Amino acid sequence: MNVLSILRDAWFFYARNLGFIARLCLPLIVLESCTTVAVEHMFGTDALPAQNVLIGLIFYPLYIGALILFLDARSRGYAPSTRQVWARALPLWPSLAVLAGLGTLLIMLGASLFVLPGLWVMVKIAFAEYLLVLRGMTPLTALKESFMQTRGHFLLVLGCILAVLLPLWLLEAWLAQNLWDDTARGALGVAIDSAVGMVQLLATVVLFRCFMLCSPPGIASDEQS
Secondary structure, three states, rough: OHHHHHHHHHHHHHHHHHHHHHHHHHHHHHHHHHHHHHHHHHHOOOOOOOHHHHHHHHHHHHHHHHHHHHHHHOOOOOOOOHHHHHHHHHHHHHHHHHHHHHHHHHHHHHHHHOOHHHHHHHOOOOHHHHHHHOOOHHHHHHHHHHHHHOOOOOOHHHHHHHHHHHHHHHHHHHHHOOOOOOOOOOHHHHHHHHHHHHHHHHHHHHHHHHHHHOOOOOOOHHHHH
């Protein structure tokens, strides 16, 4: 088990199922981007502290929960329809929103101390979403269990996260400096944000593969059977 093999397997799955993943997640990603642009247009980028985080807490838990359920179903040989996935994902939204909020606060707290503590927190809570969705844990229990389950796998999880997200972070930093002006936050901005959002879903696929490999033997996602 190494980063390259996990990335290879995850990329193969992502590319093979890109059409379904796009149908499942892209509409909400586009709506999230449009909402961000509309709020910035109405109130300005600094009118409401952490306004982008608040918008993300509305949309992100919906499509991430749906994607995780789809990943779990496909890993067990099932091919659910979009309607079936959403029927199981929607009830999870409140818990996932709470988890996303807590996780964001922990990462921001770590990042406020320095970059490395922020990355450490990001790695330690990397499995929390999967534990909540697939094991039926509460947000706090999922966070605690993620801290436990990533023990001994820190470098593996860190490598998986950085391999996918670091290039995207660099791209977003470049776009922020060279493209995002008052005229770019329109259709072009929504299109680019949506494309970046779709690529970021690869990180969820990569970490799902990592989560399954790092899970204790004999533990299966029976809650989703």
